[in-house]
Amino acid sequence: MTTYFEPVGCAIDLATGAMSNPTGQYKKHFRDLDGLYGDAAAFEAMRAEWNDRVVYDVSEFRPRETAGDLIFGVTRMSPGKVGDEFFVTRGHIHRNADRPEIYYGQKGRGLMLLESPAGEVRVVPVEPMTVCYVPPFWIHRSVNVGSEDLVMLFCYPADSGQDYEIIACSGGMRARIVDDGAGGWKEVENPDWRPRDAATIAALHQAKPVEVSI
């Protein structure tokens, strides 16, 4: 006999960015984000005040990790900058790179910074009442460009996985989002960025065995 999963409703608290009935939660502290930002000296200078503070936290509902299911949850990110660069999440490509994702902005003013394997850059707003579609194969990272918490719902295929190395291997993402000095943001080129070679890009497109659950 087939045993069905129980349906669940998860309430989102906009004040805290927490979701009820999560199956998991984690926090990323400032100290965990060393190496993400362009201005390493500014990062070190902030440690005294920020080291143990939470920059972003995630509550998620992950029923299982087999193909066909979904993982969803909420990310809350504090406002702030390292030098002139706005706070970001680590960023990743999905380990099964052909898996997409959506984000739905709930509070605050954010951006999704995206980069294709070949190095094309896109920026999509993530604000209340805005859905951001992250297509398959795009590296993605959220940016809080506002002055209050950014709260976003996310949802992606349960067998996506995350690969964080792809960004580190290229010297960071190709673009950084910095303060424009006029209350807004602008995109600047990361001088340390290195293009991916053809073999690395081809490997992302290799067919993977499809998981079948019995």
Ligand SMILES: O=P(O)(O)OC[C@H]1O[C@](O)(CO)[C@@H](O)[C@@H]1O
């Ligand atoms: O996993 P990262 O890149 O640190 O960013 C956190 C966000 O991305 C997710 O991994 C979802 O793709 C969530 O945990 C959260 O929205």
Ligand SMILES: [Fe+2]
């Ligand atoms: Fe993702």
